[in-house]
Amino acid sequence: MSDFPETFVDTFVDQASIAVGDVVAPLERTITLTDMVAYAGATWDWHKLHYDTAYVAEKGLPGPIVDGQVYGALLVEMLQDWLGPQSFVHQLDFTFRNLVFAGERLRCTGTVTEVGADRISVEMKVVVVAEDGSDGRAAAAPARAVVLLGTPDGPGATR
Amino acid sequence: MSLLTDEVRALEGRTKVYTAPEPFGAASGRYFGLAIGDANPLYSDPAYARAQGLAGVTAPLTLVCETNQYAGLPMDHEGYAGHTWDLDIPNSRQVRGGNSYTFHRRIRPEDVVTATWRITSVTEKVTGSGNAMLIIGSTATYTNQDDELLAENAETIIFVSLASSGAEKQA
Secondary structure, three states: OOOOOOOOOOOOOOHOOOOOEHHHHHHHHOOOOOHHHHHHHHOOOHHHHOOOHHHHHHHHOOOOOOOOHHHHHHHHHHHHHOOOOEEEEEEEEEEEEEEEEEEOOOEEEEEEEEEOOOEEEEEEEEEEEOOOEEEEEEEEEEEEEEEOOOOOOOOOOOO | OOOHHHHHHOOOOOOEEOOOOOOOHHHHHHHHHHHHHOOHHHHOOOHHHHHHOOOOOOOOOHHHHHOHHHHOOOOOOOOOOOOOOOOOOEEEEEEEEEEEEEOOOOOOOOOOOEEEEEEEEEEEEEEOOOOEEEEEEEEEEEEOOOOOOOEEEEEEEEEEEOEEEEEEOOO
């Protein structure tokens, strides 16, 4: 069963107080096969790698593979949930490291590396949570973002 | 064994353009939020979104970079119905390098998105174990019906040779 949140927690960091070294409120999510089917539908990506257990077994894989773009979506969610709606993720980069399989738990973390007048830079990573709760293998690392503060939309918004 | 043949080198500059057959729609963003477990009301509550200064609901930012919805391509034998470069690099293993997104503004339900893909670079390196590694860089630019720039996506695909020093070897 999915552990996705049903409600939105609307308490956010004070953007004016953010300093280099601040830790972003982390995000953890277990990605079940059902969640992966929902993601495949939402993105029109019906590749068998993401849901067909017989197909992936033939390929010698331990389970259906989580679509790597999920990491990007979760990183944006982590930043947006921490900073609130008056923020806009302008740039996001991430490097793929390891496959993630159905049922594994992901942990997204980040630390502020630069603070400007209207933006911050954040260094992040996505890891698989190990059985003992520690950081397991990296799913995406390094990952970086530039987030605009005090605005709900990007520089291309003209109305 | 080099993977960078003249045929592969000629891929640089290749372009593919896909325009969605309909506006993005509010349901796409709301469903994507549900699918990733993002309960942010910016994607589902117009009054909340307007109170934040937006025209209405929007979609989680990375959805615009998921181009299958625009492509209108038939499903292949593995169930995939999206953009590919149809690259067939013999005797190699394909891995994904990473993505670099730039978001220019939030998606609106009335946006009709065009995705323009282009192969920007074709380079070769040698791994520490002596295997040839072909690196394909491509970019996608997402615009709407008014030619407004919505987002850009730089993507890296890597092909690692399965052969090293004339001997077959699993990478």
